[in-house]
Amino acid sequence: MSAIELKTVRKSFGVVDVINGVDLAIESGEFCVFVGPSGCGKSTLLRMIAGLEDVTGGDVFIEGRRVNAIEPGDRELAMVFQSYALYPHMTVERNMGFGLAMNGMAKADVEKRVAEAAAALQLQPLLKRKPSQLSGGQRQRVAIGRAIVRHPKAFLFDEPLSNLDAELRVQMRVEITKLHRQLGATMIYVTHDQVEAMTMADRIVVLRRGVIEQQGRPIDLYRDPDNAFVAGFIGSPKMNFFKGTMRPDGTIGLAETAFAPALSSRPGSDQQVTVGLRPEHFEIGAEAGVALTMEIDLIENLGGNSIWHGRLSSGEKLLVERRGYHDQGLGSSVPISFRPDDALIFGHDGRRLR
Amino acid sequence: MFTARTGRALALHAVLLPLALIWLFPLWTMFVFATLPDDGIFGAGIELLPSTAFADNFANLQHDTDFIRAMSISIGVASVYTLISVALTSMAGWALARYRFVGRTAVIGIIFGTITLPYFVVVIPQFIMVARDFNMANSWFALIVPPLFNSLGVLFMRQSFTMLPEEVFDAARVEGIGEWRTFFHIALPMTRPTLAALSIILFLHSWNNYLWPLLVNSRPEMMTAPVALGSLIGLTKVSWGGIMVGAVVLTAPMLVLFVALQRHFIAGISAGAVK
Numbered sequence: 001m002s003a004i005e006l007k008t009v010r011k012s013f014g015v016v017d018v019i020n021g022v023d024l025a026i027e028s029g030e031f032c033v034f035v036g037p038s039g040c041g042k043s044t045l046l047r048m049i050a051g052l053e054d055v056t057g058g059d060v061f062i063e064g065r066r067v068n069a070i071e072p073g074d075r076e077l078a079m080v081f082q083s084y085a086l087y088p089h090m091t092v093e094r095n096m097g098f099g100l101a102m103n104g105m106a107k108a109d110v111e112k113r114v115a116e117a118a119a120a121l122q123l124q125p126l127l128k129r130k131p132s133q134l135s136g137g138q139r140q141r142v143a144i145g146r147a148i149v150r151h152p153k154a155f156l157f158d159e160p161l162s163n164l165d166a167e168l169r170v171q172m173r174v175e176i177t178k179l180h181r182q183l184g185a186t187m188i189y190v191t192h193d194q195v196e197a198m199t200m201a202d203r204i205v206v207l208r209r210g211v212i213e214q215q216g217r218p219i220d221l222y223r224d225p226d227n228a229f230v231a232g233f234i235g236s237p238k239m240n241f242f243k244g245t246m247r248p249d250g251t252i253g254l255a256e257t258a259f260a261p262a263l264s265s266r267p268g269s270d271q272q273v274t275v276g277l278r279p280e281h282f283e284i285g286a287e288a289g290v291a292l293t294m295e296i297d298l299i300e301n302l303g304g305n306s307i308w309h310g311r312l313s314s315g316e317k318l319l320v321e322r323r324g325y326h327d328q329g330l331g332s333s334v335p336i337s338f339r340p341d342d343a344l345i346f347g348h349d350g351r352r353l354r
Numbered sequence: 355m356f357t358a359r360t361g362r363a364l365a366l367h368a369v370l371l372p373l374a375l376i377w378l379f380p381l382w383t384m385f386v387f388a389t390l391p392d393d394g395i396f397g398a399g400i401e402l403l404p405s406t407a408f409a410d411n412f413a414n415l416q417h418d419t420d421f422i423r424a425m426s427i428s429i430g431v432a433s434v435y436t437l438i439s440v441a442l443t444s445m446a447g448w449a450l451a452r453y454r455f456v457g458r459t460a461v462i463g464i465i466f467g468t469i470t471l472p473y474f475v476v477v478i479p480q481f482i483m484v485a486r487d488f489n490m491a492n493s494w495f496a497l498i499v500p501p502l503f504n505s506l507g508v509l510f511m512r513q514s515f516t517m518l519p520e521e522v523f524d525a526a527r528v529e530g531i532g533e534w535r536t537f538f539h540i541a542l543p544m545t546r547p548t549l550a551a552l553s554i555i556l557f558l559h560s561w562n563n564y565l566w567p568l569l570v571n572s573r574p575e576m577m578t579a580p581v582a583l584g585s586l587i588g589l590t591k592v593s594w595g596g597i598m599v600g601a602v603v604l605t606a607p608m609l610v611l612f613v614a615l616q617r618h619f620i621a622g623i624s625a626g627a628v629k
Contacts, residue, residue: 052524074530081521085522089543089544089546098531103530103531
């Protein structure tokens with residue numbers, strides 16, 4: 001039995017359809033990340049699971065029980081919000097134990113659970129402080145603590161790291177991942193940051209316009225995307241997309257060259273296709289097989305690696321990622337190449353051709 | 355060192371100081387007159403320094419009106435009024451801020467509309483209702499309850515609740531905290547500055563209310579302090595010193611209350627002005 005199951009779930013706000021029939025089963029103990037651009041419905045979907053938004057159509061099940069009409073407080077879930085949503089007038093200790101106390105748990109039990117959560121999150125020295133006396137990272141840890149004490153059936157995270165600075169975000173990312181391993185709990189995590197999705201998820205669900213574009217293990221989505229949207233969304237720096245033309249001999253014309261793609265079925269000739277190539281799949285020189293010429297516009301040196309911005313002879317822009325430091329002359333042309341097997345081919349509707 | 359900044363500060367204070375003096379002058383003369391014997395008040399020229407007749411004036415006042423009793427009644431009525439009114443207005447404000455229901459906009463519009471009605475337009479029909487229809491003149495109920503329905507307070511609280519972050523209440527819902535508890539334990543404490551400001555305004559409103567207690571009550575033992583003071587004017591011999599003592603005694607608690615809660619008051623009034 002799945003921990004959480006959605007069956008053709010729909011949501012409309014007035015005439016605007018936000019979620020258009022989502023089917024999804026999240027297994028017990030799984031770390032599932034909803035990812036997608038702004039307005040794709042990922043937060044709405046999470047809020048529907050929490051019970052904070054009504055379901056327009058379809059059913060939501062938690063551990064086999066249909067919860068469409070069940071109040072949020074009776075769903076035995078815990079939620080962590082982007083703005084932390086702590087009670088500002090209560091101490092850390094009170095913030096974490098308040099919900100339990102209000103639901104009639106004995107004081108000693110509340111204290112025990114708060115102490116356990118505080119220990120797990122290293123919050124003991126902060127227990128007597130109020131949220132205004134804490135840093136952003138500490139506040140978010142308190143919010144997570146408040147979730148942990150509930151011993152919920154699942155944790156719901158709504159972009160919990162978006163308010164933190166870059167360094168703290170990396171640190172909290174690691175902490176939440178560790179926590180997941182430690183608790184073995186079911187977690188659903190909403191983010192627009194594909195790096196968070198890639199690094200934390202057991203499974204990524206990519207949403208666009210209220211439908212699931214693709215779901216699967218992060219590496220599967222990265223290597224084997226079903227469509228150009230997922231291919232472009234997952235991965236940083238982003239995948240390069242070039243216009244290509246199918247030729248009668250089965251090769252694809254790309255800028256000044258042509259190559260034989262690794263496709264099991266051959267699309268009709270003269271068909272326009274999109275060729276997707278990840279920045280790290282290019283090599284400098286012609287060794288990889290399919291040779292192109294790149295004119296360099298800019299090189300961003302990050303120290304350990306560098307991102308080359310440039311153009312093909314067709315004028316199409318591309319990014320190339322290389323190890324190490326490089327200072328090639330701007331405006332110069334360099335030969336680059338890629339292996340035909342690395343090229344992903346998409347049809348005119350954006351769907352992957354395999 | 356004289357800089358442009360100190361120059362600006364001096365210029366500012368040169369304007370502020372006379373303004374402050376103009377504002378303080380009536381308060382000061384009220385205090386001075388309260389300490390003068392009656393012939394001193396109407397003597398040639400204006401006395402600017404206090405004298406020693408405060409106790410005598412107070413004794414006259416107490417003799418004419420039983421002022422201590424009137425003060426106790428004022429304090430009691432204003433306290434009960436403030437307590438009940440804060441409770442009612444905050445609950446109504448919470449309902450209008452948080453719940454979506456059919457006719458909500460209309461309700462808010464009507465409440466807003468009543469603010470524009472002058473008090474004197476309302477007071478006569480209100481009096482007729484209480485005195486004639488309910489036959490409740492000269493009762494505590496009549497003294498306290500009719501002024502309770504305070505549209506300004508409702509909108510004040512509604513505004514304050516609207517500005518609270520929605521996610522805090524989402525968090526409370528997910529934690530299974532009921533609506534009443536959310537209101538009492540989360541929403542009310544989060545609006546403490548507004549509650550303090552509103553309490554002062556409501557207390558002041560009741561404390562200074564002259565017309566309604568005058569209209570609805572004619573029993574001397576239920577007279578509030580402003581009405582007691584007003585009753586002195588009609589006597590054959592008007593004790594102005596006594597009236598001034600009464601005015602000082604009426605003003606003093608308000609000043610203390612304001613100074614004590616000034617921080618909250620300013621915070622409450624200016625809440626939302628800056629994010």
